[in-house]
Amino acid sequence: MNQNNEPRKTTENTADLSPQSEYTPLSGTAKFFSGVGEKVRKYPKTILISVLIITLLMFIPLRNIDTETSMDDYIPESEAVDADETIGKEFSGECAVIIVVEARETENGSKNIVSPHSLMEMLTIEEGLRNNEKVSPYLVEKNGVFSVADAVQMALMAQFDKTIQTASEPEFAAAVNASLMNPEVFSLVSEVTNDGNGPHARAALIVVKVDNEYIENDWDKWEGIVSDIKDIIKKEDHKTVKLSVAGGMNDEMQKASRESLSRLLPISMIIIIIILYLSFRRASDVLLSVIAVPIIFIWTFGISELMGLGFTQFTFAAPILVLALGIDYGIHALHRYREELRGHASPDDAVKLSVTHVGAALFLTTVTTAGAFLSNVVSEVPAIRDFGITVAVGIVAAFIMMGIFLPALRLVVDNLLLRHGKTINEKTIKKQVQASTSRRPIFVLIADAALKRPVIVFVVVVLITLTSIYGALRLETEMEMKDLVKDDSEVVYAFDALNRYFPGVGNENGYILIKEGLTNTSTIQAMKEVLNNLYDDKHIVHVHGMAKSESIIPYLSVLMENETLCTEIGVHDNDGNGIPDSDEELKRAYDHLYAHGITMNGSAVSRKKIRSVLHRDADGEYDMALIIVEARDVEGMKGKYLLEELEEDAEPLRNAGVDYVVTGSPVTRYEMFKAMTDGMMKSIIISILTCGLFLILVFHSVKDGVITILPVVLISTWVFGTMHLFGYPINVVTVTIAAMTIGVGVDYSIHVRQRYREERENKLSRNEAMDLAIQHSGRALCGAAATTALGFGVLYFSEMNIFSMYGLLSSLMIVYAFLGAIVVLPVLLMAGDGKGKREENS
Numbered sequence: 001m002n003q004n005n006e007p008r009k010t011t012e013n014t015a016d017l018s019p020q021s022e023y024t025p026l027s028g029t030a031k032f033f034s035g036v037g038e039k040v041r042k043y044p045k046t047i048l049i050s051v052l053i054i055t056l057l058m059f060i061p062l063r064n065i066d067t068e069t070s071m072d073d074y075i076p077e078s079e080a081v082d083a084d085e086t087i088g089k090e091f092s093g094e095c096a097v098i099i100v101v102e103a104r105e106t107e108n109g110s111k112n113i114v115s116p117h118s119l120m121e122m123l124t125i126e127e128g129l130r131n132n133e134k135v136s137p138y139l140v141e142k143n144g145v146f147s148v149a150d151a152v153q154m155a156l157m158a159q160f161d162k163t164i165q166t167a168s169e170p171e172f173a174a175a176v177n178a179s180l181m182n183p184e185v186f187s188l189v190s191e192v193t194n195d196g197n198g199p200h201a202r203a204a205l206i207v208v209k210v211d212n213e214y215i216e217n218d219w220d221k222w223e224g225i226v227s228d229i230k231d232i233i234k235k236e237d238h239k240t241v242k243l244s245v246a247g248g249m250n251d252e253m254q255k256a257s258r259e260s261l262s263r264l265l266p267i268s269m270i271i272i273i274i275i276l277y278l279s280f281r282r283a284s285d286v287l288l289s290v291i292a293v294p295i296i297f298i299w300t301f302g303i304s305e306l307m308g309l310g311f312t313q314f315t316f317a318a319p320i321l322v323l324a325l326g327i328d329y330g331i332h333a334l335h336r337y338r339e340e341l342r343g344h345a346s347p348d349d350a351v352k353l354s355v356t357h358v359g360a361a362l363f364l365t366t367v368t369t370a371g372a373f374l375s376n377v378v379s380e381v382p383a384i385r386d387f388g389i390t391v392a393v394g395i396v397a398a399f400i401m402m403g404i405f406l407p408a409l410r411l412v413v414d415n416l417l418l419r420h421g422k423t424i425n426e427k428t429i430k431k432q433v434q435a436s437t438s439r440r441p442i443f444v445l446i447a448d449a450a451l452k453r454p455v456i457v458f459v460v461v462v463l464i465t466l467t468s469i470y471g472a473l474r475l476e477t478e479m480e481m482k483d484l485v486k487d488d489s490e491v492v493y494a495f496d497a498l499n500r501y502f503p504g505v506g507n508e509n510g511y512i513l514i515k516e517g518l519t520n521t522s523t524i525q526a527m528k529e530v531l532n533n534l535y536d537d538k539h540i541v542h543v544h545g546m547a548k549s550e551s552i553i554p555y556l557s558v559l560m561e562n563e564t565l566c567t568e569i570g571v572h573d574n575d576g577n578g579i580p581d582s583d584e585e586l587k588r589a590y591d592h593l594y595a596h597g598i599t600m601n602g603s604a605v606s607r608k609k610i611r612s613v614l615h616r617d618a619d620g621e622y623d624m625a626l627i628i629v630e631a632r633d634v635e636g637m638k639g640k641y642l643l644e645e646l647e648e649d650a651e652p653l654r655n656a657g658v659d660y661v662v663t664g665s666p667v668t669r670y671e672m673f674k675a676m677t678d679g680m681m682k683s684i685i686i687s688i689l690t691c692g693l694f695l696i697l698v699f700h701s702v703k704d705g706v707i708t709i710l711p712v713v714l715i716s717t718w719v720f721g722t723m724h725l726f727g728y729p730i731n732v733v734t735v736t737i738a739a740m741t742i743g744v745g746v747d748y749s750i751h752v753r754q755r756y757r758e759e760r761e762n763k764l765s766r767n768e769a770m771d772l773a774i775q776h777s778g779r780a781l782c783g784a785a786a787t788t789a790l791g792f793g794v795l796y797f798s799e800m801n802i803f804s805m806y807g808l809l810s811s812l813m814i815v816y817a818f819l820g821a822i823v824v825l826p827v828l829l830m831a832g833d834g835k836g837k838r839e840e841n842s
Contacts, residue, residue, distance in 0.1 A: 029363065029364075030357070033355055036355055036356075036359055036404065037351065041349070041352040041411070044409070044411045044412045045412060047404060048412065051295065051405050054299070055299065060302075066311055067311050068250075069253055071250060071253075074382070074383050075382070076672055076675040078380070078675075079661055080661060081668050087511055087626065090624065091613070091615055091624075092609075094140050094211060095209070095212055097207075098206075098247065098498065099125075099206040099207075099244070100244045100246060100497045100501070100502075103202055103241060104238075104240050111202055113204045114176050114198075114204070118241050119152055121239070121241050122241065124236075125206065125238075126149065128233075132232055135232065138210045138214045138225055140209045146188075147207065148179060148185055148189050149204075151179035155178045156171065173198040188205045189201045190501035191501075203502075210222075212612075223248060226245060226248040226251075230245050230248060233245070245494055246491065246495050247491065247494075249485065249491055252489045252491045252492075253313050253485055256486045256800050257313050260800060261319065264797065264798060268794045272323065273290060275787045275790065279331055284413065285334050288406060289402075291409070292402060293323060293327075295401055297322070297394075299400075299401075300390065300393050303393050303397070304389070307389070309389055313383065314383050318387065321810075322391060322394030323791055326394065327398075327402070327787050328787060329366075329398055332784065333354055333355075336358040336780075337407060337410060339776070347414040348411065351408075355403070355404065357754075358403070359404075361751055361754045364695075364747075364750045366395055366396060367694060368747060369747055371743060372740055372744070372746075373391045373392040374388055376388025376679065378679055379676070379679030379680075380675035380679060381672060381676055384676070384735065387736070388683075441778070441779065441782070443782055443818075444775055446822065446823060447774045450827055454830070461824055465718070468719075468720055468722075468724075472721060475720060475723060476636075477676065477677055482495060482496075484800060484802055486799040487799060508666050509664050510630075510642050510662070510664035511627065511628055511662070511663050512653075512660055512662055513660060514658060514659075515623070515659045517658045518622040518625050519586050519587045519621075521581075521582070521583060521586055523653075523658050524553070524586065527552075527553055527652075528579075530650055531547075531627065534629060534649055537645040537646075537649065538633075539641050540631060547629060551625070551628065555598050558599075558600050559593060560579070571585045571586075590614065593610045594611065613627075637670055638670075639665075639669050642667065646662045672732075676730065676732055680730065683738070684742070686739070687738075687743060691712075692706065695746070695750075707832050708750060708753050709742075709749070711820035711821070711828065712742055712745035715745055719816065720738070722809065726808075731805075733803065734806065737809050741816075744788070745817035748817045748820070748821035752773055752781070752829075754777075755772070756770055770830060773826075774826065781822070785817070788814045
């Protein structure tokens with residue numbers, strides 16, 4: 001190779017570094033990157049050493065990174081969420097760990113959980129939980145661990161002075177039947193049948209009740225207790241029963257995320273290495289590109305930790321996304337470098353030309369892609385917000401590594417080879433050129449066909465877009481907890497078994513938190529009216545026509561009916577409305593209930609039960625109270641209906657001027673979904689506006705900016721249409737795809753648009769310029785699209801449904817973006833190039 005030749009100026013290469021034609025809207029950006037290219041040419045070793053030093057410094061924040069994740073990452077900040085946390089921390093009560101116990105098949109072929117052997121094994125399991133030093137301190141005082149086995153044992157002792165082991169078959173059957181007469185016990189056993197040989201059921205529940213004072217709505221404490229319970233029950237080999245714990249989501253999420261990342265990231269690397277080799281046909285190019293990858297990751301997570309970003313379940317997917325997106329930059333940079341070498345430029349000049357021209361385009365794509373992910377900062381869901389920032393940081397790191405560090409590394413290696421008398425593999429490069437120019441690639445043929453029939457392209461694009469919009473408007477918003485963990489995880493199995501055998505047990509609670517006026521009799525009257533309003537609510541469980549609810553009102557009413565007790569504590573009800581006559585008397589009634597509880601329907605109601613619906617602060621003032629309802633049919637977004645019903649029921653509180661909040665898991669889940677969809681729409685609009693305005697500014701042309709982004713806006717609707725076609729819902733992951741489509745899709749359009757303008761600056765006709773633009777940029781784009789699509793596509797094999805869905809949709813999005821860049825955009829560019837039309841006509 002002639003090292004002293006100037007870069008050739010033919011139609012296969014770029015124009016002068018300082019083009020002066022009317023098609024130079026990026027001259028300022030090109031000038032800046034010409035300076036960057038000059039620095040890379042002169043000081044490649046300094047760049048490498050600087051990157052190495054910064055990378056080593058990044059290990060300091062990396063030591064403090066916390067990779068723990070939890071469901072809290074998906075909960076937005078809101079008044080209802082704050083109220084739900086307040087309830088968990090401030091009110092007494094109990095949380096239940098549910099253990100699903102299924103009967104194994106016995107020697108006679110039956111699967112009966114209410115057999116003596118199964119019940120005895122359940123008692124052994126319960127005893128182990130009660131006596132375990134890790135679990136026992138957190139149990140409620142009475143019936144901390146309870147199941148049908150306890151009830152049958154107590155019935156046998158009471159009726160026959162026998163145990164399950166010593167009772168005869170008739171005695172045992174009688175005790176089981178007697179126990180099941182109790183509704184509380186009956187609810188802990190699946191459907192019971194009697195085939196003449198006694199009661200028969202497939203499954204039962206062991207309920208472990210944990211005192212809420214120890215949990216304080218803290219996921220970590222709760223997860224710790226659930227984990228301990230799992231460890232205890234796994235220590236024994238259970239012969240007649242199969243156990244699964246309906247809890248421990250955080251641990252399962254963490255486990256699934258780590259396993260997916262550790263399995264899928266190496267697969268992504270292998271796929272990308274293969275594609276890089278097929279694209280470069282040069283092992284050293286592949287090796288140098290791969291060297292930059294771990295540095296990108298170190299910078300990404302080091303900077304994220306310095307920014308205080310949360311490490312969420314999303315973050316586990318970030319390396320794969322950054323890898324898939326960032327490797328494209330290396331493909332573009334090295335392809336342009338090699339193209340300049342083929343034009344007889346020296347390595348020094350080739351690297352400067354590569355950084356100058358590709359650097360400008362990569363800078364634009366970095367801004368648009370990072371901006372698209374940054375648009376997620378408007379989301380109220382912490383996981384989405386921090387994920388967007390983390391990936392944006394990774395994209396900027398990838399731009400620096402692949403756009404500057406990689407060319408500098410390539411230059412150092414090539415100059416080293418030349419100094420030792422070795423070639424830089426020119427033979428391979430020439431062979432690749434000959435092979436690539438001997439036939440037109442399929443994507444060029446597709447683009448040629450589109451350019452010959454622009455009207456057909458327009459009609460097809462419009463039809464696909466309208467159909468996609470139709471599908472997008474019918475998308476459901478939905479997310480199930482099991483989508484966040486492995487399909488075969490214990491928690492998924494437990495919840496499925498719970499729903500299969502005990503469909504009513506999984507009901508959630510809704511709350512009305514009253515935050516003031518508790519010692520005002522008018523507030524109590526309003527609360528009574530609220531309870532009366534619950535009777536017709538469709539999303540509240542009703543028992544014998546009465547809404548299933550809890551509050552201080554029934555306990556206060558029982559106290560007021562006890563004239564002796566009222567006289568003793570100095571409380572009167574002269575008007576007979578069941579409420580003390582004065583605010584002072586109301587406080588005395590609270591004091592008694594808070595200190596002693598109450599006897600109701602012949603049963604003692606403990607102080608803890610009173611404190612689960614009434615709160616007293618450190619100064620002895622009653623500042624909060626709860627109305628608790630058992631909700632039904634509130635999965636997914638249906639918590640909206642419970643919220644609407646309770647808000648309507650709470651009108652008496654509003655009329656009385658009392659401050660209250662409607663909350664509970666159905667409400668907070670609805671708010672999460674609403675925050676997701678609202679954030680999605682905001683991020684899409686922000687992505688379109690920011691990318692569009694940015695392109696208009698750098699192109700100095702409204703027309704060019706609109707033409708470049710229009711195909712991307714169209715294909716973003718195609719993604720939603722695909723979701724509807726596959727039956728995929730909008731969820732916490734798919735909400736990020738639309739904005740990402742804008743940012744990533746614009747990258748592809750920018751490269752084609754830039755190359756087309758470069759060739760037009762060389763005084764080529766529209767057809768010639770577009771042909772070369774598609775051939776040269778299209779080749780790099782094809783490799784980049786394949787790399788990114790396959791990189792994202794690896795997520796399809798994630799064991800978490802939600803990321804599997806994300807991987808497939810993201811891969812299709814990349815394919816759509818590539819087609820938009822080589823089919824839709826060329827038609828628009830040619831139609832918008834009025835100068836070219838006039839030249840051809842003349």
